Amino acid sequence: MTNDNYGLFVGLVTLDLIYLAETAPKNNQKIVAVDYTVAAGGPATNAAVTFSHLGNQATVLGVVGSHPMTQLIRQDLANCRVAIADLDPNHTAAPSVSSIIVAQATGERAVVSMNAVKTQAPSASIPLDSLQNIDIVLIDGHQIAVGHAIAQLAKAKNIPIAIDGGSWKPGFEKILPFVDYAICSANFHPPNCHTTTEVFAYLRSLNIPHIAITHGEQPIQYFSAGNSGIIDVPQIQAIDTLGAGDIFHGAFCNYILQGNFTDALTKAANVAANACRFFGTRRWMDFHC
Template structure:
């Protein structure tokens, strides 16, 4: 019997508190709705990715801003359930954490209103000198851009692979990308002067990123292999909730790419993300299906 190796990942970026409601549809103006179900969890791209990475049998560490506001106890207790370490870049701040309010409709689509990390940017002086000790892989979502750039440079110097979650283009990505090994982007990721997927691939390839993929939800993943854009089909499912699927994909990718080829890692990650979409919220897929 082969025993899976446990890896250690560092996840750099946004940490939020997510209030997630299941309802027939989002409310209209002046309309009040009673939700059919709800759940509360920590959220943010790298946070959900870290939970996914941990669930697959690894050790995850999140680098971001949480602070000491009473609401942060909900974030800390949730992540403690998954044995995830938080490295707080501003643990003394009493400001409330970013909160996302999310309505998931019966069709599986979601409506989100949130505050991102714009008001909780950390300084690179807050990074400890041993932050990358024993780390096997780094995932950066761009929400803590200055910190992310610094970590990516340190990781490259130590030959630690760097993955970006390219959900959307953010100022500063141009400084981060030269230190990236794997660019896993959404269909909404458009660098300056790029309007098509082909232009995005060309932009990232010119920078020298060796592995690039663009996800398209339930449609095939595009990825660059040997200077050719190829397609990878994803599982066909009846989605109950697509919230966090991309984040979960990234966490699974960080697990699989350390063990398998780039293409296989994309394929296996798509299976994990598809599984997560069959359950309400960002956690219940793990409760129903143990690692």
């Protein structure tokens, strides 16, 4: 299926080393993995892969660089038909690497990552044609200066903007006033916000028209066009929850271009739940059409 929509996904690009083990290791314990996989990762990157898989054209705007390890990232994204707009092609340091252990019994994961702390790019590094023919923008908050500039440019062009609010990142307050769709996790806590009610109030005060907060396997809470409610998510036996939120965001970007907010949330939840039935962030795609 091809939708011929173009999405720009702004933020983190990592190399993910993912291990499936019976349990996470204890102090000074060595364990043997049951399975492993290597893939490009990061919220914006996994969302772009999902958006592409659902029949669209996706570009990741982030720092990749020229270190030999980046060939693994480039090859994986090429396999997934995701283009790369590199904010710092001459960056010679190793890319951000995430090491992830997924517990076989529960599907829960432990992650160690550098994120984009050492690879922040200035807004001047944005390619001039970044928003050409773009139908939707997703910003994950890992490249604040770039995300802020892209949000301003997209708003001026009436391109809808979504954020992946996995967690609060300093500088998000600059981006949020431009956002159309704030899709956040229960771990998203703006300053002085400690409850879901306070988070909704904060985001609504910025005149964001469509807001959703996900709670894992629990129902999604939403506010849209003056209405609030909840959306149930599929109940499944999770094998691996790694990247489920990223996949949700990529699927949301696909479905919001086809329908309304609540329908997009419902369909995105179905895709993310299905992905949790498989190990890693790619294998679910072999069983989804």
